[in-house]
Amino acid sequence: MRFLQRDRDEREAQQQPQQQTPEAAPGSNLNELRLAGEEFLAAGFDAISKSLSGDSEAFLASTKQQGGQ
Amino acid sequence: MERLMGVETEYAVNAQGQYDAESNREQQLWLFMDLARREQPYLRDFGPGMFLENGARFYVDCGSHPEFSTPECADPWEVVRYILAGEEMLSGLAAKFNAGEGEDALTFFKCNVDYSGAGTTWGCHESYLHRMNPEKLSAEIIPHLVSRIIYTGAGGFDSLSSGLSFTLSPRVPHLGKVVSEHSTHERGLFHTKDESLSSGGFHRLHLICGESLCSQTAMWLKVATTALVVAMAEAGVRFSEVVGLRAPLTALKGFAFNTECKAEALVVNGKWMTAIEIQRFYLERAEKHLRASFMPAWAKEACREWRLMLERLDKGPEAVKTTLDWAIKLALYKDYARRQGFDWQQLPHWTYVHNSLRSALQIANYDEKSISIESVVGPGSPILYEVERLEPYLRKHGLSWGGLSQFLQLRRQLLEIDTRFGQLGGKGIFAELSRQGVLAHEIEGIDDISAAMKRPPAAGRARLRGQTVKRFAYDRENYECDWQGVWDRRNGLVLDLSDPFTNVEKWLRLDDKKEDRYAIIPDGLRERIRYLEEGRYYYY
Numbered sequence: 001m002r003f004l005q006r007d008r009d010e011r012e013a014q015q016q017p018q019q020q021t022p023e024a025a026p027g028s029n030l031n032e033l034r035l036a037g038e039e040f041l042a043a044g045f046d047a048i049s050k051s052l053s054g055d056s057e058a059f060l061a062s063t064k065q066q067g068g069q
Numbered sequence: 070m071e072r073l074m075g076v077e078t079e080y081a082v083n084a085q086g087q088y089d090a091e092s093n094r095e096q097q098l099w100l101f102m103d104l105a106r107r108e109q110p111y112l113r114d115f116g117p118g119m120f121l122e123n124g125a126r127f128y129v130d131c132g133s134h135p136e137f138s139t140p141e142c143a144d145p146w147e148v149v150r151y152i153l154a155g156e157e158m159l160s161g162l163a164a165k166f167n168a169g170e171g172e173d174a175l176t177f178f179k180c181n182v183d184y185s186g187a188g189t190t191w192g193c194h195e196s197y198l199h200r201m202n203p204e205k206l207s208a209e210i211i212p213h214l215v216s217r218i219i220y221t222g223a224g225g226f227d228s229l230s231s232g233l234s235f236t237l238s239p240r241v242p243h244l245g246k247v248v249s250e251h252s253t254h255e256r257g258l259f260h261t262k263d264e265s266l267s268s269g270g271f272h273r274l275h276l277i278c279g280e281s282l283c284s285q286t287a288m289w290l291k292v293a294t295t296a297l298v299v300a301m302a303e304a305g306v307r308f309s310e311v312v313g314l315r316a317p318l319t320a321l322k323g324f325a326f327n328t329e330c331k332a333e334a335l336v337v338n339g340k341w342m343t344a345i346e347i348q349r350f351y352l353e354r355a356e357k358h359l360r361a362s363f364m365p366a367w368a369k370e371a372c373r374e375w376r377l378m379l380e381r382l383d384k385g386p387e388a389v390k391t392t393l394d395w396a397i398k399l400a401l402y403k404d405y406a407r408r409q410g411f412d413w414q415q416l417p418h419w420t421y422v423h424n425s426l427r428s429a430l431q432i433a434n435y436d437e438k439s440i441s442i443e444s445v446v447g448p449g450s451p452i453l454y455e456v457e458r459l460e461p462y463l464r465k466h467g468l469s470w471g472g473l474s475q476f477l478q479l480r481r482q483l484l485e486i487d488t489r490f491g492q493l494g495g496k497g498i499f500a501e502l503s504r505q506g507v508l509a510h511e512i513e514g515i516d517d518i519s520a521a522m523k524r525p526p527a528a529g530r531a532r533l534r535g536q537t538v539k540r541f542a543y544d545r546e547n548y549e550c551d552w553q554g555v556w557d558r559r560n561g562l563v564l565d566l567s568d569p570f571t572n573v574e575k576w577l578r579l580d581d582k583k584e585d586r587y588a589i590i591p592d593g594l595r596e597r598i599r600y601l602e603e604g605r606y607y608y609y
Contacts, residue, residue, distance in 0.1 A: 030589055032478070038345055043407060044401040047501040051489045058480035060590040063083045063488060064185035065094075 073198040073529055073569050074296050074363050076148055077138040079130060079191040080159065081488070085171070090511040096131045101175060102129060105162050106320045110542035112550040118548035122523055125155060130255070130299065131364060134191060135159060135177065140531030141198075141569055144367050146514045147291040147526050149285055150428070155519035160494040176251040179491030181280045182239045190228070190243040192252070193281035197274040197296055197568055198267070201303040203383035206274060207248055212312040212336075214258050214278055216344035217322045219330045220378050223280035224395025229426045232420025234326065235402065237395045240280045241325040247317045251275040252277050258317055259406050266552040268567040274299060283491050283499040284394050284510035293371040294348075297355045304363035306354055313337040314346045328399055330382050345379055352376055353533040368561035391509045398490060398498070402483055409479050416465040419476040422459055428474045429455035442477065446470045450591050458535030473553040530566040533574055537564055 053059045084094050102117070105127065111119035118128025124140030137155035142148045159177055167174045167339060183189035185250040199206070220239030229242045236242075248500050249257025262275045276295070282288045302308070314320045320334030324344045333341035344348075352375050358368055381388040390400040403413045410598045426445055429452040430437050440451070456470075463469060490498045501510050525535025541548045547559040555564040565571070 006607060031515045036507075039507050040502075041400065041508045043502055044498070045404060047498045048401065050290060050484050050501070051492070051496065051498055052485060056485035059083070059485050060185045060481065060488070062085065062358045063081055064187050065081065065134060065183055065191075065246055 070092065070527070071143060071528070071570060072296055072300060073141045073143060074145075074148060074292055075196045076152055076292070077136055077192070077194040077196075078134075078152060078155065078179065079134050079136045079193065080281075081180050081183065081191050082134055083176040083178065083488075085173050085176075095174060098129050098133055098135065101135070101162065101166050104166050108162060108165065109158070110539055112538045112545050112548045112555065114543060120538055121158075122525070122535050122536060122542070123151065123154060123521060123536035124525035125151060126552075127155070132189070140525055141529050142367065142526055142531075143528045144340075145289045145296065145371070146367075146512070147290045148590060149512065149515050150518060150521045151517045151526070153285075153515065156493055157518055158522055163494055164580060165465070169316070177493045178488055178498075179281045179283060179493065180225070180488050180496075181223050182225060182243070183448075184226070184228050184233055184488060188243075190240060190256075190280070191461055192277055193279050194252075195276040195279055195292065195295065196273075197276075197299045198271050199274055199299050199303045200266075200272065202301075203261065203263050203272050203274070206299070206302055207261075207308060208313060210274075210295075211259055211317050212314050212347050213298045213315060214276065215317050215334070216324060216347035216351075217291065217294060217326055218321070219344045219348065219382055220287055220389075220393055221279060222325065222393075222395040222399035223282055223491075224393075226484060230424065232423045233416045233476075233483060234420055235328065235399060235416075237296060238279065238280060238325045239330065241321055244278055244305045244318065244321065252519045252526050253259045258321065267569045268553075269569075271569060281491065282394050283497075284392060284397070284504075284508075285512045285515050286374075286378075286510045287393050289515075290374065291480070293367070294351070294375055297368055297371055298351055300363055300365060300368075301354060301358060304358075304361065306358060307386050308351060308354065311338065312334070312342065312350050323428065328386050328395075330385070343422055345382055348375075348379055352379065382418040383505065391507065391577070393510075394490075394499075397502075397508065397510075398487065401498070402486070405483065405486065406479060409482075410475070411479055415466065416476075417474070418462070419469060421474070422463065422468075422473065425459060426452065426457060439520075442474050447471060462583060528570075530569055530571050533564065533571065534566060 082094060082098065084097055104120065109119065110122045114120055114126060114128065118126055118130065120126050125139040130136040137159065139148055139151035139155065142151060156179070163175055163177055181191055181193070183191070218238040218241070223239060224235070224237060225239035227234040227236055227242050228239060243256055244258055245255050246257040246260060248259045250261045251256050251257070252260065252262070256277055258278045260275050260277045263272055264275070265271050265273045266299055267273070279291060282291065314449050315335040315337065323332040323334055330345055331343060333343050336342050352372060355368065355375070356372050358364055359372065386396045386399055389396040391397060406413055406416065427437055430440070435451055445452065446449065446456050486498065492498070492500070503510065525531045534550065534555065538550060541555075547557060549556040549558070552569045555566070557563070557576070562576045563579055565575045565577050587594070
């Protein structure tokens with residue numbers, strides 16, 4: 001079994017504290033990881049913006065339910 | 070050794086248009102179920118639900134929400150595949166329903182709590198077949214259930230708070246007992262329901278403390294690790310003497326609200342352990358017994374992925390931010406709050422302030438909905454004493470009353486976002502991110518979802534059930550189905566599925582000598598036999 005892109009996540013976490021080092025030059029692997037992180041957040045914000053109804057209070061009220069286990 | 074397991078998922082419903090009133094939702098769901106009956110080959114269950122040709126069950130459960138139970142599965146890949154197959158089916162039916170009723174007339178969500186203030190929680194129950202004394206199992210598995218939330222948590226907000234408290238597991242505030250027989254109140258970490266739905270001395274561990282998840286990795290690990298713990302406990306491996314928790318619910322809450330996974334809990338020998346350490350203890354026991362006959366064939370692969378996940382969690386939430394539900398949400402929600410002008414670290418302060426105001430209004434007998442926030446914090450406030458008391462707190466944290474209404478707006482938005490994270494039908498936030506390829510949650514081997522919508526698992530009674538449903542769906546007026554059998558009313562026969570591992574189609578005659586018949590029919594089915602004998606059938 002292979003978890004897709006796991007390596008990218010791990011490298012990103014390991015290398016975050018070193019982002020201020022001289023190795024973090026444009027075009028480096030670290031830079032690619034930073035860009036991937038930004039891409040993820042930008043995609044997330046875009047997806048969130050598209051999904052919001054514009055009236056969150058009304059939306060939450062219409063999902064109200066009394067039951068559930 | 071062969072193991073069987075399965076998952077039931079309750080889906081939240083949002084209704085728009087003519088069905089938006091809560092009172093109409095039940096009517097709407099019945100119309101939806103009518104559509105499902107027209108579209109799907111099925112046999113009726115003994116209630117208003119359907120058993121499907123893939124061996125699964127689809128029904129409307131108490132509280133008027135749709136629920137999908139996977140067929141009995143032999144490994145965690147199968148469980149995930151059939152959960153996703155159920156969701157594909159639900160999404161497809163919703164699209165057809167909405168084509169006739171209007172876009173978004175009916176929307177389903179994979180979420181775990183209701184943020185309307187009703188205090189509702191939707192369940193995601195797990196079942197694991199075993200042969201162990203259930204009373205002994207609880208002590209061995211509870212530390213696992215408490216600590217596994219670091220990778221099984223759905224993430225979200227405490228729905229019982231009037232502020233914004235992010236938690237790894239929003240189900241946690243709804244768990245009030247360590248052990249409980251209830252599932253709609255006083256829910257327990259360990260549910261004592263032991264309805265085996267089988268013969269042969271099996272028990273069914275029925276867990277209600279888990280959550281529905283979007284990440285394939287999280288779903289897979291939840292089922293794989295828990296099935297391994299059950300297998301080991303059944304074989305006599307003991308955990309509680311080392312990682313037994315002094316106060317399981319306290320530990321659960323501590324773990325659930327610590328996104329760094331560094332919270333510690335007191336265990337029986339007086340040591341303090343983090344959730345990762347407790348998980349690692351279970352993992353090492355599993356690795357030690359990898360070659361034992363009681364372990365399933367997939368145990369080695371499960372242990373490898375389990376270990377990798379714990380190593381990643383050791384590095385903090387950043388290391389799993391595109392893989393696990395709670396960590397994905399944490400990263401996205403922090404970013405969203407920042408874009409709205411809020412520092413994530415400020416949210417607990419606003420939560421404290423809002424909770425304090427709300428409590429003061431309640432004490433002063435004010436309905437918070439009947440008074441604007443400007444009036445609450447203005448000079449004529451009915452709770453001026455509380456407003457004045459909170460001012461130094463606000464100043465200390467660099468906040469001002471002017472930010473409160475923006476915080477409440479952010480709160481409403483984040484709660485909607487959290488509900489929409491797991492929206493089915495391709496419009497959900499998770500689905501969108503997965504489609505864009507910015508997540509790393511998928512598991513190799515979870516494929517052929519379309520086939521799993523039509524085909525039952527290859528092993529066990531689910532295969533016979535699915536095949537029988539397919540064969541007799543055209544003649545369904547004469548059949549009923551159950552986890553343990555298929556009932557042919559016209560000919561007085563029952564397909565015996567009481568052995569969960571059976572692969573032989575064995576039809577028994579219902580007019581055999583009564584004692585003999587009862588000897589082969591498990592307890593749970595006797596009432597249903599009486600319904601058949603007395604002609605008290607359900608029609609839906």
